[in-house]
Every structure is written in C-alpha cells, then in structure tokens.
Amino acid sequence: MTKASQKIASRSNAPLADGRRERSRSSRSKIVAAMLDLVGKGDVAPSAARVAEVAGVGLRSVFRHFDDMDALYREMGGAIEAQVMPIILQAPSGASWKEKLLDIADRRATVFETILPFRISGNLKRFQSPYLMQDYRRMLRLETEIIEAHLPASVKADVTGAHSLNVILSFQTWRLLRHDQSLTVEDAKAVVRRLLNDGLAGMPDE
Structure with missing residues (x-):
C-alpha cells in the first residue's frame, strides 16, 4: 500500500x-x-x-x-464530591468562631442531605472495600479539620469539648436524625442547632 x-x-x-x-x-x-x-x-x-x-x-x-463495583463506586463518589465540595470548602460567615460553626452547621445540613443515600451506600460496603474505607476516613478527617480550623486555642485544649462539636456536626449525627429517627430536614436542622448552641454556651468566646 x-x-x-x-x-x-x-x-x-x-x-x-x-x-x-x-x-x-x-x-x-x-x-x-x-x-x-x-x-x-x-x-x-x-x-x-x-x-x-x-x-x-x-x-x-x-x-x-469498570473492573469491579469498587471502580464504579469511585466514579460515583467523584461525581458527588464535585457537586458538594465547593459548599464544603466555602469559607464560613460570621464575626466569631461560634457564628462560623453555626454557619457550617447550616451548610452541612445541605451537603449531608445531598450525600445521604450515597454515604449510606458506601458505609454498607466499606468493610469489604479498602478504597471505600480509605475514602470514609478521608471524609472524616476533612470534617474534623474544617471545624478545628475555626476553634480558638482554648477550645482545642478542651479535647472533650472539641470532640463533642465534631460529633454534633458529623454526618453520622445527621444520618441518625434523618435516616434512623425519620425526622424531616427542618426538624433535623433544629436538633443540630439546639445541640450546637447548648455545646457552645459553655465554651469561651475566644
């Protein structure tokens, strides 16, 4: 030729x-x-x-x-993360660290509601999937780091208090309220806000 x-x-x-x-x-x-x-x-x-x-x-x-279902979960996770990460990483509004955490709580309600079925799906399989377990731990670290970035030194020194804030603002708390207790979105938000306000009341302003 x-x-x-x-x-x-x-x-x-x-x-x-x-x-x-x-x-x-x-x-x-x-x-x-x-x-x-x-x-x-x-x-x-x-x-x-x-x-x-x-x-x-x-x-x-x-x-x-997709070589296996793990690869498909990875692709799905990437699509969901692209949707919610701009909200997660947006700087919170508020003059004080307490106001910033209240703003984070409101935005996490939106994010957690969006990812709720997908995180539940991943949680069901993460004990059989190194990738899903790694991704689960990565998201936990991210949740914690975002909160800790706004805590004053005096609050960080109170390890128990800092952990309590992470629990209140965690996905697991949102899942418990929405999935296990079948609360509406607004009722779940009200519970989180009450817990957070009660927790912040005993903490220093600076």
Whole structure:
C-alpha cells in the first residue's frame, strides 16, 4: 500500500474510531448515571445487573468500563464530591468562631442531605472495600479539620469539648436524625442547632 493510500485509509477509518470512542463514552456515562439514580432513589446496594438494566447496556459493558463495583463506586463518589465540595470548602460567615460553626452547621445540613443515600451506600460496603474505607476516613478527617480550623486555642485544649462539636456536626449525627429517627430536614436542622448552641454556651468566646 502506498503512502497516499495509507493516508486515505487512515482518514476513512477515523470516523469509525471516533464513533466507537463516542459510544464508549456514552455507555460509561449511562452506567454512572444509572448508579447515581439507583442509589439516589434508595437502592443503596445495586447489583451490576441492575445497573446495566437501568443504563440500558449489557452486563459485560459494565465490567468493560469498570473492573469491579469498587471502580464504579469511585466514579460515583467523584461525581458527588464535585457537586458538594465547593459548599464544603466555602469559607464560613460570621464575626466569631461560634457564628462560623453555626454557619457550617447550616451548610452541612445541605451537603449531608445531598450525600445521604450515597454515604449510606458506601458505609454498607466499606468493610469489604479498602478504597471505600480509605475514602470514609478521608471524609472524616476533612470534617474534623474544617471545624478545628475555626476553634480558638482554648477550645482545642478542651479535647472533650472539641470532640463533642465534631460529633454534633458529623454526618453520622445527621444520618441518625434523618435516616434512623425519620425526622424531616427542618426538624433535623433544629436538633443540630439546639445541640450546637447548648455545646457552645459553655465554651469561651475566644
């Protein structure tokens, strides 16, 4: 084959290759969207077969794009994190550290409500998944670091008091109120605010 004919063949094959890549990207997107949809609607441990069914792809396609369910959870986690991380990392408003924590509490209610089914899903599988366990611990550290960044030295020195603030503002407390006790969002927010105000009342202002 001459160089000219090779170039012509290459150009003629390019649309086919581009089409395959586009179909592959489309299938992958459908699989991730199906996982997000299923978990978001309460199916916190969907099977690969169920994901494939909702995505409208074959079961082999799921594992062609994702080596295992861990990889799919990783992709799902990345999508959720991209959605909520700007809220989490936004500097809290307030003139004092106590006002800042109250603002963090309000914003965490929004974030925790968004991620609730996805965190429950991850928690169910994290004891069988090194990745999910690592991600769980990473998020715990982040929750703690954000609070501690606004605590005065006198409060940090009160280890028990600092831990109590972390418990009040934790995802686990929100899950307990919303999932286990079936409180409404507004009632759960009111409980967290009451706990936080009571906890802050006995702490120094600076």
